[in-house]
Amino acid sequence: MILTNCAACAAPLPHKAKQCSRCKTRYCGPACQKQHWDAGGHDTLCKKIKKGGGAEQYHADKKYKEAVAVAAEKCADDTKGQTCFICTQALHWKTKEGLVRGCACRGTAGFAHVSCLAEQVKILMDEAEENNLDDKVQNARWKRWDTCSMCEQGYHGVVKCALGWAVWKTYVGRPETDQLRRCAMGLLGTGLSDAGHLADAVSVYEARLSLMRRLGAPAYEMLIVQTYLANALARVGRREQASNMLRDVYFGRLRLSSEEHKDTVIAANNYATSLRLLKRFEEAKSLFRNTIPVAQRFIGESDSVMLMIKMAYAETLYKDADATLDDLREAVTTLLEPERTARRVFGGSNPLTVDIEGSLRDARAALRARETPSSEADDLARLAARLGRLR
Numbered sequence: 145m146i147l148t149n150c151a152a153c154a155a156p157l158p159h160k161a162k163q164c165s166r167c168k169t170r171y172c173g174p175a176c177q178k179q180h181w182d183a184g185g186h187d188t189l190c191k192k193i194k195k196g197g198g199a200e201q202y203h204a205d206k207k208y209k210e211a212v213a214v215a216a217e218k219c220a221d222d223t224k225g226q227t228c229f230i231c232t233q234a235l236h237w238k239t240k241e242g243l244v245r246g247c248a249c250r251g252t253a254g255f256a257h258v259s260c261l262a263e264q265v266k267i268l269m270d271e272a273e274e275n276n277l278d279d280k281v282q283n284a285r286w287k288r289w290d291t292c293s294m295c296e297q298g299y300h301g302v303v304k305c306a307l308g309w310a311v312w313k314t315y316v317g318r319p320e321t322d323q324l325r326r327c328a329m330g331l332l333g334t335g336l337s338d339a340g341h342l343a344d345a346v347s348v349y350e351a352r353l354s355l356m357r358r359l360g361a362p363a364y365e366m367l368i369v370q371t372y373l374a375n376a377l378a379r380v381g382r383r384e385q386a387s388n389m390l391r392d393v394y395f396g397r398l399r400l401s402s403e404e405h406k407d408t409v410i411a412a413n414n415y416a417t418s419l420r421l422l423k424r425f426e427e428a429k430s431l432f433r434n435t436i437p438v439a440q441r442f443i444g445e446s447d448s449v450m451l452m453i454k455m456a457y458a459e460t461l462y463k464d465a466d467a468t469l470d471d472l473r474e475a476v477t478t479l480l481e482p483e484r485t486a487r488r489v490f491g492g493s494n495p496l497t498v499d500i501e502g503s504l505r506d507a508r509a510a511l512r513a514r515e516t517p518s519s520e521a522d523d524l525a526r527l528a529a530r531l532g533r534l535r
Contacts, residue, residue: 147200148351152176152184159358167193168200197317204313211306211339212258216242218302223255229294230260246303247292248490254294258303262310265289269324286324289331300338300495308335320355329355333372342380349373367396367407371414378418387418406449409439413453416460425464432457446489448496451482455500462510469514475507 148157150172162171167190171177180186196202216223223243227234234243236257245254265288272282289311291298299307308331315328329352337345353369371393378386394411401408412435419428436453443450461467461475483504486497 147203148347150176151186151199152180159354164190164199166190167202168198169193170199200316201313204309204316208306208309208313211302211309212239212241215244215246215258215302215306219244219246226252226255228256228260229254230256230264233257236260244303244306246299246301248295248297248494249292250491254292258306258310261288261307262314266314286327289328290334297490297494302339305335305339305341308332321359326352326355326361330369330372333376337372337376337379342376345376346373346380349376363396364400367393367400367411371411374418375414378421383418383421387415387422390415390418403438404442406443409435409443409453410449413449413456417456420456420460420463425460425466428460429457429464432460445481446485448490451486451496451500454478454482455503458507459503462507467510469511472507472511472514476504476511479504479507 147170149155150157150161151169152171153176155172157170157172162173162177163169164171164177164186169180169186169190171180181190193199193202196205220242222245225234226243226245228236228243231237235241236259239257239259241257241259243255244258245256247254249255265285268285268288269282271277272285289307290304298304311328312332315322315325318325320326329348333345333348333352336342336348349369349372353366353373356366356369370389374386374389374393377383377389390411394408394415397405397408397411412431416428416431416435419425419431432453436457439450439453458475458478461471461478464471467475479500483497483500486494486500490497492498
């Protein structure tokens with residue numbers, strides 16, 4: 145994670161914390177710094193950390209190597225016998241890392257080394273900065289840090305986490321005011337979250353939000369960071385805090401944009417989902433029913449946002465303990481087309497597809513459980529009637 149805790153006692157650090165003058169390792173005070181030097185091993189590591197670019201750079205490089213190893217191991221079965229589409233080798237010539245594939249590519253497409261993916265997008269971004277290319281071009285190139293250039297779908301899981309560390313180690317040395325450094329911090333947070341490192345993701349998002357407040361960042365940027373932080377908070381069980389933050393983001397989006405804006409739809413989906421997690425089902429269903437028709441007017445049915453919002457709405461229907469039979473039937477119906485679409489567009493192994501399929505199974509199970517007792521009662525009634533006629 146980003147170094148937001150004391151290296152000696154792990155206490156949260158203020159913005160202006162005590163630092164080692166040589167390697168910039170941070171401490172909550174002189175006592176911790178002395179203890180870390182005398183008994184914590186810092187006396188032997190200090191020169192090495194300084195040589196590695198300072199505490200943040202050294203830590204980022206170390207975590208990057210660990211994340212790449214995890215990603216290559218996770219993808220080993222899928223990548224066996226394949227080669228990198230960038231360098232054409234199976235084993236990276238320099239790092240000796242294995243291949244990964246964490247997007248929607250299928251067949252023999254999309255296999256690569258994390259190092260190759262990172263180097264390719266770094267070259268593109270360096271060129272864009274050197275030639276002062278416009279924001280549209282730079283934004284398109286930046287997306288390559290978390291989006292496959294072949295299938296044009298996002299990376300996921302441990303591959304996304306490895307690329308998050310890749311982008312962070314690439315830009316961590318820049319000043320805090322540098323926009324790409326702030327964006328890199330955001331991609332690191334989403335990568336950690338996607339790989340299930342939720343506590344680390346919360347720390348990264350909190351650090352980024354604190355930084356942006358100090359810098360007086362624009363309101364729309366603040367809303368983005370608050371959204372990511374709130375979603376991470378919900379996943380670590382801090383649901384009330386998360387819901388309140390997502391409510392503020394939703395109304396903030398309505399003020400900044402309009403109801404018919406993709407960011408507003410995403411904010412509505414996030415807030416409604418947080419209400420469902422708090423078991424405030426009626427409020428959640430009302431918001432979903434208002435939002436889905438709006439989204440259908442300008443978001444394609446195969447768009448991942450549309451698929452996610454339909455899945456979230458269906459889950460709100462069938463997870464309600466007071467759901468009616470009609471609610472359960474609507475939940476199943478709502479998920480049928482998204483399940484087929486997700487499998488066609490993203491492939492069967494994509495997390496979104498897996499989630500929708502899981503929701504559809506759960507919805508069908510809830511519907512069967514409700515319908516079965518009714519069928520048995522009908523059978524018993526018919527049997528009783530026949531027995532009555534036999535008397």
